[in-house]
Amino acid sequence: MLHTCPFCWKVRGLIEHLKLDVDFVSVNGMKIKKEVRFAGDWGKVPVFTDKKGEYHVDSTPLLKHIDATYNDGKLANIGDSKRQEEWLEWSDTKMSKATIPILYGSIGSALQTTVRISKIEKFGFFAKRLYAWAGFPIMWGIIARKRVKKDGRKPKQLWHDLLTEFTDAHGGKEFFGGGSPDLVDFSVFGYMRSISPFPQFELLKDHNLGMAWYQRMEKTI
Ligand SMILES: N[C@@H](CCC(=O)N[C@@H](CS)C(=O)NCC(=O)O)C(=O)O
Structure with missing residues (x-):
């Protein structure tokens, strides 16, 4: 990993x-x-x-x-399998595309992100420095800018919209899976948790329902 x-x-x-x-x-x-x-x-x-x-x-x-x-397929067996399959796909297409814009969508955030990554990940001595300083203009200038422009929304707004869409689909229950998490909860949780080591995670904290769900997920692990 x-x-x-x-x-x-x-x-x-x-x-x-x-x-x-x-x-x-x-x-x-x-x-x-x-x-x-x-x-x-x-x-x-x-x-x-x-x-x-x-x-x-x-x-x-x-x-x-x-x-x-x-786990005897217990999570896959929660609720309607078609709904679970559709939302796994939703998570993999929508949530996965939201991580790069929030981490690299502005030049300042891109630099913060590559410096932080160079500290967290396993790198060689030179590669670490190269990644921190050469990585951010590439991620910001080439990859993230294109995505942000294509979506049209600010990265924070995109995350908030996705969290609203996702928590609306809980139908008033604690998790997407109902009283306990299913595979969709773990998929979305993984995308959101991958932002948690970075300062940009703060931008998600004022989504009350999303954060309440995130904290419930944290308690299950
Ligand atoms: N669809 C794959 C995507 C995996 C993926 O893209 N992993 C990235 C790291 S975030 C990777 O290993 N990239 C290496 C490369 O493409 O050379 C999944 O859901 O596991």
Whole structure:
């Protein structure tokens, strides 16, 4: 895993919730492809290696696999499976696109983010400095600006709209899954939690319903 990868946080939350005995192994962010070469040509994190030495990849299939294998599929069986499937897709298309704009959407936030990442992640001596100072103009200037422009909303507004859409779908219940979280809760929680090591997380804190749900999720892990 990478500490700052939203997809890894999705899987990590579920592993913590189920209290599975799993080692979290950090990879070097500049050498992901090399470090996960054992998992075939996937070339990305997260990768989950089980007791038998078999590896599993891709965060949403991993959520389903871990629930099915170590939890009798209890989370997948909560409520209407079509609704759960649609919202897993919603999370992977909408929430996943909101993380880059909030972390890198302005030049100041992009610099804060790459400096913070260079401190949290495993890097070599030179790569750490290179990433912190050369990474932010790329993330801000090329990737984030394009996304923010395309969406048209300020990154904070985008997050608030998504959290409103998501909490509206709880139908007055504590979680998307009802009285307890399901796979969709862990998916959205992972995207939101991946912002939590960064100062930009403050921008989400005035979404009352979203934060109340986030804190309930934290209590389940
Ligand atoms: N669809 C995948 C996306 C995984 C992904 O893009 N991971 C990034 C880190 S946040 C990665 O490993 N990128 C390496 C690369 O593309 O070279 C998932 O949900 O797990």
